[in-house]
Amino acid sequence: xxxxxxxPVLRWLVPATAxxxxxxxxxxxxxxxxxxxxxxxxxxxxxxxVDLQTSRLEGLSGTVVQRADLGLPPLVGLVxxxxxxxxxxxxxxxxxxxxxxDQQRVALLDTLGEQDVIRNxxxxxxxxxxxxxxxxxxxxxxxxxxxxxxxxxxNLPATPQQAADLALGAVDPSTEVSVGRSATVAGQxxxxxxxxxxxxxxxxxxLRIAIDAKRHVPLRFEVLAKGxxxxxxxxxxTEVDYRRPDADQFTFxxxxxxxxxxxxAGAPTAGKPGHADPAGDPKVxxxxxxxTTVLVARxxxxxxxxxxxxxxxxPAAGSVPDVDVSKxxxxxxxxxxxxxxGRLLTSKLFSVLLTDDGRVLAGAVTPExxxxxxxx
Numbered sequence: 001x002x003x004x005x006x007x008p009v010l011r012w013l014v015p016a017t018a019x020x021x022x023x024x025x026x027x028x029x030x031x032x033x034x035x036x037x038x039x040x041x042x043x044x045x046x047x048x049x050v051d052l053q054t055s056r057l058e059g060l061s062g063t064v065v066q067r068a069d070l071g072l073p074p075l076v077g078l079v080x081x082x083x084x085x086x087x088x089x090x091x092x093x094x095x096x097x098x099x100x101x102d103q104q105r106v107a108l109l110d111t112l113g114e115q116d117v118i119r120n121x122x123x124x125x126x127x128x129x130x131x132x133x134x135x136x137x138x139x140x141x142x143x144x145x146x147x148x149x150x151x152x153x154x155n156l157p158a159t160p161q162q163a164a165d166l167a168l169g170a171v172d173p174s175t176e177v178s179v180g181r182s183a184t185v186a187g188q189x190x191x192x193x194x195x196x197x198x199x200x201x202x203x204x205x206x207l208r209i210a211i212d213a214k215r216h217v218p219l220r221f222e223v224l225a226k227g228x229x230x231x232x233x234x235x236x237x238t239e240v241d242y243r244r245p246d247a248d249q250f251t252f253x254x255x256x257x258x259x260x261x262x263x264x265a266g267a268p269t270a271g272k273p274g275h276a277d278p279a280g281d282p283k284v285x286x287x288x289x290x291x292t293t294v295l296v297a298r299x300x301x302x303x304x305x306x307x308x309x310x311x312x313x314x315p316a317a318g319s320v321p322d323v324d325v326s327k328x329x330x331x332x333x334x335x336x337x338x339x340x341x342g343r344l345l346t347s348k349l350f351s352v353l354l355t356d357d358g359r360v361l362a363g364a365v366t367p368e369x370x371x372x373x374x375x376x
Contacts, residue, residue, distance in 0.1 A: 038182050038189040040213055045177045048193045048211055055216035059244025060098040062186065064160075066235040067091045071225075071348040097245040105249055120250040127252065134254055137263040160209070160218035160235055174198050174290040185210045185219040186237040197291035201369040202226075203349050204291060215242060225348035232348040287361075287373040294363040294373040299354075329354070335367070339374035 043051075068090065097105040102122075108115045113129035119139075127134040171177060180192030190210040197204055203226055210220035220236035254260055287294040332343035332354070342355035344367055353361040353370040361370045 038184055038213075040182045040189060040191060043179065043191055045179050045193060048179065048191055049171075049177075051211060051216035052193075052218070057098070057215065057217055057242070058100070060096070060217070060240065060242055061245045061249075062096055062240035063238045064094045064096055064235060065091065065238050066094070067231075068233045069230075069348075070232050070350075097249045099244050099247070099250065103247075103250045105245075116252075118250055118252045120252070123252075125252040127254075127258070129255075132255060132257055133259045133261070134252075135261045135263055160221040160237065171195065172290060180208055182213075183210050183220070185212075186240040188215075188219060188240065189213040190219050199290065199292045201365050202291040203351070203364050203366060210236070223349065228348065287376065288363075288369075292363065292365050292369055294361055294365060294370060296373060297360045298358055299360055335371075337371055337375075339371050342374075344370075 093109055095107045095109065097103075103120055105116065105118045114127075115129070116125070116127045118125045118127075122139045124137045124139055125134060174197060176196040176198055178194045178196070180194040183190050183192055190212055193209045193211060195207040195209075205224040205226045205228070206222075208220075208222040208224070208231075209218050211217070212219050219240065221234065222231040222236075223233040224230070225232045284295055284297045287296055329343055332345050335342060335344045335353070340355050340357055342353055342359075345352040345354075346367060350362060350364045351367050351370055353359075353367070353374060355361070355374060359374065361373050363370065363373075
C-alpha cells in the first residue's frame with residue numbers, strides 16, 4: 001500500500017494533466033542544470049518516508065520539465081498520430097499552480113501555442129490555443145480530493161508529486177529502499193530517496209526521488225534503466241514558489257470565438273491517450289506482481305495475431321491516413337520459442353511482445369520474463 005495513498009497533496013494534478021503534456025508535441029529546453037551537493041543533517045529512508053506522509057502544502061506554483069529517452073526504435077513513429085512518440089521521447093515544459101485539492105492548473109507551452117487544464121472546484125476546463133477550442137466538464141460529486149480520476153489512472157506522470165505517489169506504491173518486500181546523495185533542485189536543498197527492485201528481471205535499475213529538505217515535497221523524480229547512469233525518464237521542478245497562487249489563476253474565461261464543448265459529468269474524453277485504465281479492463285490480466293508484473297491482453301482488429309490486413313482501409317475524407325501496420329510489424333524483431341512465435345519491441349524500460357495467436361504482453365521486464373508469461 002502506498003504511504004501516500006491518503007495524501008491528497010501529492011495527487012494535486014488536475015484530471016488529464018498528463019494528457020495535456022503529450023498533446024501536440026513538446027517544447028525543447030536545455031538539460032537540468034547541475035548544482036553543488038548541499039550539506040544536510042543525516043536522515044534515514046524511513047524518516048524520509050514519514051516526511052512525505054506528514055508534509056502539508058498550502059500552495060505552490062512553478063515550472064516543471066519532463067524528459068524521456070527510452071531508446072525506442074524509429075519505427076515507433078509509424079504509430080498513428082504523435083501521442084505515443086511525444087509521450088515517450090523528447091522534452092516538455094509546463095507551468096503549474098496548486099491551491100488546495102480543488103484548485104489546480106497546468107499549462108503546456110510549446111512553440112505553436114498553449115494548452116491548459118484548469119480545475120476550480122467541480123469545474124474542469126481544457127483549452128487549446130492552436131485550435132481555439134475548449135471543453136468543460138462538471139466533475140462528479142464522488143471525486144474526492146484524495147481519489148484519482150479515471151484519466152489519472154493510466155497517464156504518464158507529469159510532475160514529481162504524481163510520479164512519487166506512483167513509485168511509492170511499489171514499496172514492498174520486493175523493493176530495496178535507501179538514501180542517495182543530497183542535491184539542490186530548483187534552488188531548494190533536497191534529500192534523495194532511492195527505490196531499487198530486487199528482482200533482476202526488472203528493467204528498472206533505480207527510482208530516485210529528490211525531496212525538499214524543509215517542506216518535504218518531491219521536487220525531482222528520475223527513472224534509471226539497467227546498465228545506464230543517465231535517467232531514461234525524469235520530471236523535475238526548475239522553478240518553484242510555495243506561496244498560494246491568486247484565485248484568478250483558476251478562473252477560465254473563454255477567449256473570443258472559442259468553441260466550447262460541454263461533456264457529461266465524469267465521462268472520459270474520446271480519442272485522447274491514456275483515458276482507459278488497463279487494470280480495470282476485463283480483457284487485460286496481470287501476471288506476477290510488483291516490479292515484474294506483466295500485463296496480458298488479447299487484441300481484436302488489424303494487429304491481432306501479429307498480422308496486418310491484406311489491404312489497409314482507405315481513410316475517411318479529411319482524416320489522417322492510417323498507419324501501415326505491415327511496415328510497423330515488419331520492423332519488429334521476429335522471435336519464437338516453446339511459448340509460440342511473434343514480434344518483439346524493446347526499449348530501455350519496457351518490452352512488448354505481440355504473439356501470432358493474438359496476444360499482447362507488456363511490462364518493465366526483460367523479454368525472457370515476457371516469454372515465461374506467454375508460456376503460461
